[in-house]
Amino acid sequence: MSDTLTIDGKEIPYRPGQTIMDAAMAAGVYIPHLCHNPEFKPHGSCKLCMVNVNGRNVASCTMPAASGMTVLNDTPELNGARRSLLQMLFAEGNHLCPVCERSGNCHLQALAYYLGMTNPHYVQFYPSREVDASHPDVLLDRNRCIMCELCVRASSEVDGKDVFGLSGRGIQTRLVVNAPTGLLGDSALAVSDKAVQVCPTGALLIKRQGYRVPVGRRMFDHKPISVVQTEGGHD
Amino acid sequence: MAFELESAAHPENLKRVVIEPVTRVEGHGKVTLLLDEDNRVHQARFHIVEFRGFEKFIQGRPYWEVPVLVQRLCGICPVSHHLAASKAMDMIVGARLTPTAEKLRRLMHFGQILQSHALHFYYLASPDLLFGFDSDVARRNIVGVAAAYPEIARQGVALRRYGQEVIRITAGKRVHGTGSIPGGVNKNLSMEERDTLLKEIDDMIAWSQGAVELVKKVYGGRPDFHNGFGYFRSSFMSLVREDGALDLYHGGLRARDEHGQTIFDHVDYTHYWDYIHEEVKPWSYMKFPFIRSKGREEGWYRVGPLARVNNCDLIPTPLAEAERKAFKAFGGGSALHATLAYHWARMIEMLHCVEGIKELLHDPDLLGDDLVTQGQRGFRGVGVIEAPRGTLIHHYRVDEDDLIVRANLIVSTTHNNQAMNEAVRQVALQYLDGQNLTEGLLNYIEVAIRAFDPCLSCATHALGQMPLEVELQDAAGQVVDRLARNGGGETAR
Numbered sequence: 001m002s003d004t005l006t007i008d009g010k011e012i013p014y015r016p017g018q019t020i021m022d023a024a025m026a027a028g029v030y031i032p033h034l035c036h037n038p039e040f041k042p043h044g045s046c047k048l049c050m051v052n053v054n055g056r057n058v059a060s061c062t063m064p065a066a067s068g069m070t071v072l073n074d075t076p077e078l079n080g081a082r083r084s085l086l087q088m089l090f091a092e093g094n095h096l097c098p099v100c101e102r103s104g105n106c107h108l109q110a111l112a113y114y115l116g117m118t119n120p121h122y123v124q125f126y127p128s129r130e131v132d133a134s135h136p137d138v139l140l141d142r143n144r145c146i147m148c149e150l151c152v153r154a155s156s157e158v159d160g161k162d163v164f165g166l167s168g169r170g171i172q173t174r175l176v177v178n179a180p181t182g183l184l185g186d187s188a189l190a191v192s193d194k195a196v197q198v199c200p201t202g203a204l205l206i207k208r209q210g211y212r213v214p215v216g217r218r219m220f221d222h223k224p225i226s227v228v229q230t231e232g233g234h235d
Numbered sequence: 236m237a238f239e240l241e242s243a244a245h246p247e248n249l250k251r252v253v254i255e256p257v258t259r260v261e262g263h264g265k266v267t268l269l270l271d272e273d274n275r276v277h278q279a280r281f282h283i284v285e286f287r288g289f290e291k292f293i294q295g296r297p298y299w300e301v302p303v304l305v306q307r308l309c310g311i312c313p314v315s316h317h318l319a320a321s322k323a324m325d326m327i328v329g330a331r332l333t334p335t336a337e338k339l340r341r342l343m344h345f346g347q348i349l350q351s352h353a354l355h356f357y358y359l360a361s362p363d364l365l366f367g368f369d370s371d372v373a374r375r376n377i378v379g380v381a382a383a384y385p386e387i388a389r390q391g392v393a394l395r396r397y398g399q400e401v402i403r404i405t406a407g408k409r410v411h412g413t414g415s416i417p418g419g420v421n422k423n424l425s426m427e428e429r430d431t432l433l434k435e436i437d438d439m440i441a442w443s444q445g446a447v448e449l450v451k452k453v454y455g456g457r458p459d460f461h462n463g464f465g466y467f468r469s470s471f472m473s474l475v476r477e478d479g480a481l482d483l484y485h486g487g488l489r490a491r492d493e494h495g496q497t498i499f500d501h502v503d504y505t506h507y508w509d510y511i512h513e514e515v516k517p518w519s520y521m522k523f524p525f526i527r528s529k530g531r532e533e534g535w536y537r538v539g540p541l542a543r544v545n546n547c548d549l550i551p552t553p554l555a556e557a558e559r560k561a562f563k564a565f566g567g568g569s570a571l572h573a574t575l576a577y578h579w580a581r582m583i584e585m586l587h588c589v590e591g592i593k594e595l596l597h598d599p600d601l602l603g604d605d606l607v608t609q610g611q612r613g614f615r616g617v618g619v620i621e622a623p624r625g626t627l628i629h630h631y632r633v634d635e636d637d638l639i640v641r642a643n644l645i646v647s648t649t650h651n652n653q654a655m656n657e658a659v660r661q662v663a664l665q666y667l668d669g670q671n672l673t674e675g676l677l678n679y680i681e682v683a684i685r686a687f688d689p690c691l692s693c694a695t696h697a698l699g700q701m702p703l704e705v706e707l708q709d710a711a712g713q714v715v716d717r718l719a720r721n722g723g724g725e726t727a728r
């Protein structure tokens with residue numbers, strides 16, 4: 001058997017060891033995702049990349065590609081489920097896109113556009129979450145954190161610092177900072193760390209840079225996330 | 236003055252009339268009148284019933300977010316809030332703006348005032364002025380104006396759209412853009428954008444001149460009526476340039492009293508609280524600011540187009556300056572105090588804006604690349620600007636971590652609070668006292684309020700005819716009469 005699988009009827013090749021997501025990305029086929037970033041180990045938590053393989057829904061970022069797989073990706077059912085997942089993410093945080101400095105450059109927002117999310121649908125939780133501005137150059141706004149752990153992985157795998165972690169359960173889950181005070185300013189984080197660059201939303205930001213890029217020149221102003229990410233732009 | 240009408244001595248014996256919501260203004264307001272058996276007015280108040288805890292809301296947010304965040308205060312003059320906050324944040328980052336940045340902000344602000352003044356004049360005020368205050372209510376709206384005066388309506392729409400286009404090009408979006416940032420702006424003007432705007436500018440100037448002429452004609456047609464309508468004298472406050480010229484973007488504070496005497500001049504606005512205090516009254520959410528040196532009772536004043544055109548020594552563009560002179564000559568060389576003179580002054584300003592836009596479009600600095608600067612970090616920022624409706628004050632404290640710890644905003648309409656109440660009382664005394672209430676008569680009150688173009692909230696649901704309900708209650712609170720106007724403008728008892 002040759003090393004190919006089909007996604008929505010299109011045959012694409014894969015190399016042994018690749019996941020469905022890896023193979024799709026390499027072939028320029030877009031599968032929506034949030035917690036996945038090809039530079040880091042798959043996480044499989046956001047479930048946005050859910051696809052249907054031979055009748056079963058699986059996370060494409062963790063599922064190894066296998067020969068002859070029949071994968072459904074861009075279907076109304078899957079996109080509807082993805083939309084619901086997104087709506088839940090919006091409901092459990094505090095997202096004010098129109099005033100957010102990440103607007104136009106935000107993966108969460110761009111995905112919401114891509115999947116046609118036109119309303120919040122769920123009752124907003126309005127949780128009380130802390131802003132940590134103690135670091136001279138980095139702002140942590142937990143209101144916009146989606147617990148994807150990209151910063152956790154980057155800090156540990158690339159920066160070798162373990163600055164971030166998740167703590168608490170369920171709706172109480174919070175991004176915590178590895179410092180005696182629990183404050184970013186007392187942690188080992190540096191503004192040049194990979195952890196600061198990978199946040200897909202506006203939770204971790206470099207200070208004083210907000211709104212520097214005018215409307216019209218932001219990452220997703222002219223191209224949807226499906227095009228930006230299949231062209232290789234991830235951050 | 237009709238100060239005595241603020242509180243009736245024995246309200247328990249009086250009938251209560253409520254006008255709510257006041258229509259063709261931005262946001263939500265209500266007027267209450269207390270009348271006796273003979274329909275004589277004993278108390279008149281204009282209440283602001285909306286409350287937005289914005290000052291609390293922005294606490295704990297990073298300072299660079301504020302210029303974008305505060306725009307949500309208002310859907311009608313968001314750019315003014317955007318710029319006032321940016322000016323305050325310039326102090327936080329210690330910036331002295333580059334010429335490119337300052338001129339782009341000025342251009343954006345001209346666009347804002349143009350669109351706001353055009354909206355107010357053509358959509359909200361012209362029905363009263365063209366048809367008469369108690370004319371057929373079904374026609375007294377922008378649709379009626381479009382039917383009777385299609386060319387005027389068309390120009391109004393075009394002027395407003397042009398203002399929005401200036402905003403879109405400089406701020407990135409027609410509403411709630413991001414063009415201005417602490418220390419400068421995030422984009423310059425491309426040659427293409429400049430040429431697009433230049434193409435139509437001469438029409439805009441011609442039509443703005445036409446608007447000034449129109450107000451002059453209406454006003455001059457019945458000078459005694461228009462001068463006397465809701466008439467009272469007051470102090471005026473506005474920003475002026477160093478040479479005393481009208482400046483909508485920056486300057487020192489000037490206040491003159493009802494006789495034209497200077498109260499203060501060229502005041503550094505970063506110390507505004509040495510000159511202005513705010514009083515809270517239990518019956519309104521809006522604070523009542525007053526000039527400290529004149530005290531709580533006498534210290535109230537007016538801001539906005541009338542204050543600015545009266546207060547300045549010149550307008551730095553030729554056509555508007557000629558109109559200012561004509562305006563002044565009409566007042567016999569001194570300030571005009573008439574409530575309806577606001578409309579006239581507003582159109583002179585609109586003319587100034589389009590002239591100013593043209594001047595800026597020919598300035599090569601707008602195409603420059605030097606957009607942002609910074610200097611020594613500060614912790615207190617005050618930004619003051621002349622918004623369409625008057626002086627707008629933003630004041631912030633920022634901590635070491637870059638977060639807002641305190642904010643105080645005095646918006647234009649708040650300065651005019653006492654003055655609007657004064658206008659309501661005057662009109663109530665002049666036209667309603669002892670009369671049977673009709674929709675037309677109640678509109679007289681609204682006409683007086685509307686002259687100030689009050690922006691009562693961020694809600695922008697004001698286009699067209701708003702539903703309005705007036706109830707007449709007797710002293711026991713029983714409804715004796717009821718007049719209702721539906722969304723289509725029809726009135727029924």
Ligand code: SF4
Nearest residue numbers: 096097100106201202
């Ligand atoms: S982080 Fe993204 S989704 Fe959240 S408010 Fe900002 S732009 Fe919107």
